[in-house]
Amino acid sequence: MQQLDIEEYKEILKNKYKIQIVKIPHFVRWVSSFYSELDSLDNYSKSKELYLEKLSIQSKGWQVDQADKAISLYHSMYLRHKNTILGNPENMTAIDLFLELRDELRLQNKSLQTEKTYLNWTKRFVKYTENKSPAALDQNDLKDYLTYLSVRENVSKSTQRQAFNALLFLFRFVLNKEIDNLDSVVSSSKNRRLPVVLSPIEVKQIIEDMEYPYDLMAKLIYGGGLRISECLDLRIKDIDFDHSLLTVRSGKGDKDRQTILSTQLLPQLQEHIQSAIRIFELDRKEDQPGVMLPNALVRKYPLAGKEWGWFWLFPSHRLSIDPRTQIVRRHHMFPSSLQRAFKNSLRHSGITKNASVHTLRHSFATHLVENGYDIRTIQDLLGHTDVSTTMIYTHIAKKNKLGVKSPLDLL
Numbered sequence: 030m031q032q033l034d035i036e037e038y039k040e041i042l043k044n045k046y047k048i049q050i051v052k053i054p055h056f057v058r059w060v061s062s063f064y065s066e067l068d069s070l071d072n073y074s075k076s077k078e079l080y081l082e083k084l085s086i087q088s089k090g091w092q093v094d095q096a097d098k099a100i101s102l103y104h105s106m107y108l109r110h111k112n113t114i115l116g117n118p119e120n121m122t123a124i125d126l127f128l129e130l131r132d133e134l135r136l137q138n139k140s141l142q143t144e145k146t147y148l149n150w151t152k153r154f155v156k157y158t159e160n161k162s163p164a165a166l167d168q169n170d171l172k173d174y175l176t177y178l179s180v181r182e183n184v185s186k187s188t189q190r191q192a193f194n195a196l197l198f199l200f201r202f203v204l205n206k207e208i209d210n211l212d213s214v215v216s217s218s219k220n221r222r223l224p225v226v227l228s229p230i231e232v233k234q235i236i237e238d239m240e241y242p243y244d245l246m247a248k249l250i251y252g253g254g255l256r257i258s259e260c261l262d263l264r265i266k267d268i269d270f271d272h273s274l275l276t277v278r279s280g281k282g283d284k285d286r287q288t289i290l291s292t293q294l295l296p297q298l299q300e301h302i303q304s305a306i307r308i309f310e311l312d313r314k315e316d317q318p319g320v321m322l323p324n325a326l327v328r329k330y331p332l333a334g335k336e337w338g339w340f341w342l343f344p345s346h347r348l349s350i351d352p353r354t355q356i357v358r359r360h361h362m363f364p365s366s367l368q369r370a371f372k373n374s375l376r377h378s379g380i381t382k383n384a385s386v387h388t389l390r391h392s393f394a395t396h397l398v399e400n401g402y403d404i405r406t407i408q409d410l411l412g413h414t415d416v417s418t419t420m421i422y423t424h425i426a427k428k429n430k431l432g433v434k435s436p437l438d439l440l
Contacts, residue, residue, distance in 0.1 A: 035060075038103055045202065046102065056099035063100050073104060082331075105136055121163045123155055129203045135353065137202075140279075142258070150195035168208045171196055175214045186216065224391040225384050226425055232392055235374045235384075242343060242362075243370035245294070245301055247389060249275070252291035254393040254411050257368070257386050261361045265302065266338035270295060277412065279323055286412045302342075308359070309340045318358040320344075321351060394419065398426040 035057060042048040042056055063080050067073070077100055085093045121129070130151055134144045157174050158166065171193075178184045178192055200206045227235070236247045250260050259277045267276040273290045290298075312335075319334020320341060326333060333339050341361040349360050364386075371386045382388075390411070397407050408419040 038106065041106060042102070045205065052095075055095060056102075059096040059099040060103045063096070077101075077104075101136055105132065123160060123163065126155070126163045126199075126203065127151065130199055133202045134198075141352065146191065147195040147198060150192050151199050154192075154196055154199075163204065166200075166204060167206065168200070168210075171200065171208060172211060172214050175211075179214075179216060189216070223421065223425055225382050225388050226395045227380070227382065227384055227388055227392045229392075229396060231378070231380055231382070232389065234378045235371070235380070238374035238377050239370050242301060243367050245297055246343065246367050247371065247386070248291065248294055248297075250386065251389040251393050252294060253288040254390050254397075254407075255288070256390060257364050261341075261343055261364060261367075263342040264338065265305070265340050265342060268298065268302075268342065270299075284412060286409065288410045288412075305340065305342065305344055306337075308344050308346070309337060312359055317348065318356050320359055391422070391425075394422040395425050398422050 038060070039053055039057065042053050043050065048056065063077065066080065067076050077097075080100075081093055081097055084096055088096075127148060130148060131144060134147060139147070154170075154174055155161075157177065158170050161170065174196070175189060175193055178189050184192075197208055200208055232251055236244050236251070239247055246260055249255060249263075250257065253275050255275070255277065262278070263275065264278075267278065268290070269276065270290075273292050273295070274287050275290045276285065276287050278285050319332070319336075320339060322330075322334050322339065341359070343362045345360050345362050348357050350357055351360070368386055371384075375382075375384055394407055394411055397410075398404070404416060404419055404423065407422070408416050411419060413419045
């Protein structure tokens with residue numbers, strides 16, 4: 030425990046990571062236990078995996094996750110302290126800033142999409158400040174940039190909020206600076222537009238023009254109100270044929286939920302799974318690495334990635350490099366393929382609406398409202414945290430069924 034003062038570690042856990050005070054002694058215990066067995070920091074990664082693997086035999090899953098987080102946080106702080114970045118930010122360059130941010134996002138198990146989004150906003154922010162030294166960045170720079178986004182870029186409120194969340198993470202966890210008093214920031218006044226919605230006939234027309242397997246993906250998205258990423262992330266075990274349900278795991282906000290699976294899809298889905306089995310069996314025959322698993326499951330169940338239940342519902346036909354682990358493995362199909370197929374069918378249909386794959390999700394919600402389903406049920410199916418987000422579909426539905434006759438029709 031000589032690498033970093035344990036009292037400093039406690040303070041960082043409490044003030045920076047907002048760990049509950051009652052949990053901090055447990056974090057310290059895991060760190061002390063691990064480092065008492067560590068021979069050399071050169072063996073850190075391998076030693077940690079062995080330690081957690083041994084711990085998983087006699088401890089509960091949440092305890093293993095807590096130990097992993099405690100040790101990873103301590104090691105990350107030690108490396109920063111060693112490189113004098115934590116104690117002397119003047120040494121940090123823009124490249125250091127990006128690398129530190131990336132490592133912190135991965136340390137906190139943020140999704141790859143969140144990682145890309147936060148890094149993109151940070152690069153735009155650094156460019157806006159004309160590559161100002163990271164150590165010199167302060168909350169006035171953040172206020173100026175958020176105001177710039179509103180006044181000059183005319184971004185929506187949600188986009189401005191996304192930028193703020195990304196940069197708040199940067200300031201809090203990488204630059205170790207708190208942000209307060211944002212009253213002077215000009216809030217974006219750009220009104221949120223009503224989402225584009227397709228009629229049931231238009232949905233049918235577009236999907237029928239799509240080729241397999243993209244038609245099946247589109248049907249799942251429209252039939253269950255999925256986001257495109259949620260559709261592509263589906264595993265074999267997420268399909269409940271008996272109850273006609275889909276389980277969406279680690280959706281937006283890292284939440285799990287269940288949504289409906291159309292009984293009309295069951296035969297086509299069963300047939301599709303047979304083609305996925307052939308790809309799965311080929312991977313097992315060639316002893317390919319298992320598919321990527323969420324969070325710490327790969328450590329708790331090291332062979333689960335090679336099990337049929339965890340295999341992708343829509344596996345890619347090519348192996349690719351995992352951008353985080355650099356392991357060559359089977360990933361799911363890429364969203365660009367589905368988006369391209371949808372756009373082609375939209376063009377062939379002659380429908381002039383500015384629709385995308387995500388429009389199918391909007392159409393799902395709107396059509397449920399029009400069919401009389403209550404808003405709370407629709408909120409659960411969509412996975413919205415706030416019901417006000419779901420309420421927008423009631424506005425669209427009302428506009429479609431006002432029942433008002435045009436005076437022209439009376440002539």
